[in-house]
Amino acid sequence: MIQFDQVTKRYPGGNEALKNLSFAIDSGEMVFLAGHSGAGKSTLLKLIAGIERATSGGVLVNGQNLSKLRPSQLPYVRQHIGLVFQDHKILFDRPVFDNVMLPLNIIGFDRRDAAKRVRAALDKVGLLGKEKAMPIHLSGGEQQRLCIARAVVHRPSILLADEPSANLDRAYALDIMELFKSFHQVGVTVLISAHDETLMEDYGRRIIRLREGQFAA
Amino acid sequence: MKHFLYLHALSARQALVKILRQPFGSLLSLLMLSVALALPLVLYLGVESTQTWVGKLTATPQISLFMELSAEDADLAAVKSSLASHPKVKSFSFVGKAEALAGLERRNGLDGLAEGLDSNPLPDAFVVTPATPEPRELEMLQKELSGLPMVESAQFDANWAKRLFGMVELTRHLTLFLGAALGLALVLVTHNTIRMQILAHRDEIEVSKLIGATDSFIRRPFLYHALWQGVLAGLIAWGLTSWLVASANPAVREFARLYNEQLELRPLAPLELLAMIAATGLLAMLGARLAANHHLRQIEPR
Ligand SMILES: Nc1ncnc2c1ncn2[C@@H]1O[C@H](COP(=O)(O)OP(=O)(O)OP(=O)(O)O)[C@@H](O)[C@H]1O
Numbered sequence: 001m002i003q004f005d006q007v008t009k010r011y012p013g014g015n016e017a018l019k020n021l022s023f024a025i026d027s028g029e030m031v032f033l034a035g036h037s038g039a040g041k042s043t044l045l046k047l048i049a050g051i052e053r054a055t056s057g058g059v060l061v062n063g064q065n066l067s068k069l070r071p072s073q074l075p076y077v078r079q080h081i082g083l084v085f086q087d088h089k090i091l092f093d094r095p096v097f098d099n100v101m102l103p104l105n106i107i108g109f110d111r112r113d114a115a116k117r118v119r120a121a122l123d124k125v126g127l128l129g130k131e132k133a134m135p136i137h138l139s140g141g142e143q144q145r146l147c148i149a150r151a152v153v154h155r156p157s158i159l160l161a162d163e164p165s166a167n168l169d170r171a172y173a174l175d176i177m178e179l180f181k182s183f184h185q186v187g188v189t190v191l192i193s194a195h196d197e198t199l200m201e202d203y204g205r206r207i208i209r210l211r212e213g214q215f216a217a
Numbered sequence: 218m219k220h221f222l223y224l225h226a227l228s229a230r231q232a233l234v235k236i237l238r239q240p241f242g243s244l245l246s247l248l249m250l251s252v253a254l255a256l257p258l259v260l261y262l263g264v265e266s267t268q269t270w271v272g273k274l275t276a277t278p279q280i281s282l283f284m285e286l287s288a289e290d291a292d293l294a295a296v297k298s299s300l301a302s303h304p305k306v307k308s309f310s311f312v313g314k315a316e317a318l319a320g321l322e323r324r325n326g327l328d329g330l331a332e333g334l335d336s337n338p339l340p341d342a343f344v345v346t347p348a349t350p351e352p353r354e355l356e357m358l359q360k361e362l363s364g365l366p367m368v369e370s371a372q373f374d375a376n377w378a379k380r381l382f383g384m385v386e387l388t389r390h391l392t393l394f395l396g397a398a399l400g401l402a403l404v405l406v407t408h409n410t411i412r413m414q415i416l417a418h419r420d421e422i423e424v425s426k427l428i429g430a431t432d433s434f435i436r437r438p439f440l441y442h443a444l445w446q447g448v449l450a451g452l453i454a455w456g457l458t459s460w461l462v463a464s465a466n467p468a469v470r471e472f473a474r475l476y477n478e479q480l481e482l483r484p485l486a487p488l489e490l491l492a493m494i495a496a497t498g499l500l501a502m503l504g505a506r507l508a509a510n511h512h513l514r515q516i517e518p519r
């Protein structure tokens with residue numbers, strides 16, 4: 001489902017964020033990505049979503065080698081991926097409901113069914129009562145859950161979450177982990193990054209540990 | 218397919234709503250442009266309405282040959298025979314002084330004019346239709362005829378018509394030039410509006426790209442926005458033009474009546490209106506497309 005073959009990512013300016021990484025994540029697996037700040041977690045997730053391109057090596061997602069795809073084909077890869085961004089990327093000019101609607105508009109979902117989907121996603125993350133609220137009026141944890149609702153509303157086969165529990169207290173962070181577990185249980189491939197490893201260890205899942213762009217021991 | 222149309226209808230509606238809500242400044246520039254577009258449109262209608270009339274005038278150049286008031290029947294007979302044998306005269310007709318006066322009375326509603334006059338002030342005249350439409354030959358013919366005995370003058374009737382024709386031609390060129398210039402202005406104005414729209418939606422565009430929006434999905438609302446803007450500008454220009462034509466026509470009719478002619482400006486035909494709306498819509502979309510190509514590329518998500 002997701003496969004890295006000797007992937008190196010060098011940013012303009014010579015900064016090597018990932019160094020010759022190879023690994024594979026099976027379909028339906030739930031995997032954690034750990035590492036300190038600057039270890040390359042976000043970079044790895046962006047390579048899977050085709051937001052950044054590998055400098056060398058192959059990134060395979062759903063059987064497609066992203067390095068060989070034309071830029072015009074990348075949107076269709078992304079439509080099968082749900083992304084929870086480290087910096088949220090919420091649109092503050094529109095209510096919660098419209099934020100979650102965006103992915104459905106993009107894949108061209110029928111409008112009436114779409115509203116049902118949006119409410120189901122908001123219900124799942126516990127924001128159903130806030131659909132008309134403006135995002136600026138949400139707490140940090142609620143904004144985080146808004147991002148998750150937007151990432152899953154179009155039922156992607158892969159869910160990538162970049163530090164979804166950052167800046168949240170432990171109880172709240174555990175809630176969110178439970179949420180991801182429930183997506184994993186319905187067959188979604190889930191990859192979650194965090195720098196707090198203690199949260200991950202409770203789940204007994206595979207942990208990919210990065211340090212300076214390489215696997216840590 | 219139905220779904221595809223549904224998406225487009227949705228985009229079109231949202232774009233229309235957005236246009237009506239857009240900043241006053243861009244609405245104002247749209248209005249100004251529409252007013253400017255009305256100008257070549259009115260010129261076009263002016264040219265179209267007068268050209269058949271002017272064409273008719275210039276197609277049959279005629280030379281009026283006025284005799285001296287003292288000309289006798291023998292002089293008339295002499296001129297008649299010269300005209301009949303002249304190779305460059307196609308045909309001619311004689312308008313006697315009495316006939317000319319009666320015609321004047323009849324045409325201008327001046328009944329009783331003849332009674333009020335001691336003697337007929339009008340000369341006998343020949344109306345000569347030359348065999349050639351070539352201006353230089355016509356001029357030579359005119360000189361030659363004016364040199365015949367007892368001929369007071371030979372007037373070239375088509376002279377002023379020629380000038381009028383020239384003016385209409387000039388106006389036609391001006392219309393084309395103005396139309397092209399304003400078409401370009403339409404492209405530039407929509408380019409600018411769409412550029413501002415894109416910059417105003419920067420975040421939305423960036424996030425949309427990140428979660429899988431194709432370029433055409435992102436472009437679509439802007440293209441519709443431009444399409445509506447162009448159609449709206451065309452419609453406003455049309456409305457203005459119709460109003461101008463309607464309010465100018467009484468004066469035009471009155472003016473033409475002075476010359477015993479029937480003339481009025483015609484409104485835009487349905488097909489012409491359709492073509493114009495299509496043109497303004499397409500030009501606006503061209504502007505939007507250029508703006509989108511340039512500015513959407515600059516918004517690459519990270
Ligand atoms: N756009 C960029 N241009 C240049 N260098 C970059 C860019 N993005 C990341 N880097 C560098 O690549 C390295 C890895 O960055 P990355 O964002 O992947 O780390 P991270 O593990 O997500 O860190 P954090 O936990 O702070 O989010 C860092 O050294 C960073 O400075």
Ligand SMILES: [Mg+2]
Pocket residue numbers: 041042043086162
């Ligand atoms: Mg990061």
